[in-house]
Amino acid sequence: MYTKRTGSGRPLVLVPGVGAAFGTWRFVLDGLAAEREVIALDLPGFGKTPLFDGQVTVERYADALEAHLREQKLEGSDLVGSSLGARLVLEMARRGLGRSAVALDPGGFWSPTQKKIFGTTLGASVQLVRALRPALPVLLGNPAGRTALLAQLSARPWAVPADFALSEVRGLADAPGSSPAIKALASGPNQQGAPAGTLPGPVLLVWGKQDRVTPASQAPRAQRLFPDARLELFDSCGHFPHWDQPARTVRTILDATA
Secondary structure, X not given: OOEEEEOOXXXXXXXXXXXXXXXXXXXXXXXXXXXXXXXXXXXXXXXXXXXXXXXXXXXXXXXXXXXHHHHOOOXXXXXXEEOHHHHHHHHHHHOOXXXXXXXXXXXXXXXXXXXXXXXXXXXXXXXXXXXOHHHHHXXXXXXHHHHHHHOOOOOOHHHOOHHHHHHHHHHHHHOOOHHHHHXXXXXXXXXXXXXXOOOOOOEEEEEEXXXXXXXXXXHHHHHHHOOOOEEEEEOOOOOOHHXXXXXXXXXXXXXXXX
């Protein structure tokens, strides 16, 4: 997997979600790197990491992440993930990897109806931005366009910087892993839990109260499956706390992994 390293100190591994590469951490990277060595990954099919050959499944993503952590001697590092990446760091903790884990709005805790809505709406969003790709610079260059295209992802889409919005939406549209990963999440099994006393270290679940992709109503289900995990809810925050609440996200991650 392609990795971007910055900062110094105890390693902190960042794992992004569907459509995102290491650049998705732009608003929190400097704050985290001020105290830690930050290792930001591109998952297979996103950024600079090629997609798997054959069928794409969440289990294959987890196996690939575990293999990478072991190869790089990072299996004892603090792990932070967003969305799909958050589900993967929870899976790493369930497998006994990681010194601690912070999961930002993890996938994998949907009800059957929620899972169907997720697959339908996010899959349609990918098709829409692909169709609109030539017009994306204009559409995302103004607050109204960002509000229309990013409302599913952010509680304050109009406030997302235009250049960042364009990079993130282009990444979602262009990444060969976007559609297969969404299909894998929507059609595959939900996240397995970890019984009390089996995690290798502390786990923190973070949820934006305005998340429209993995709604905060899923948080109790996640806590039942990970009874040793703590939960923190962010106000005025959508699916990506590192977009909507970057300063609080930095402080929360550093405190949770201290």
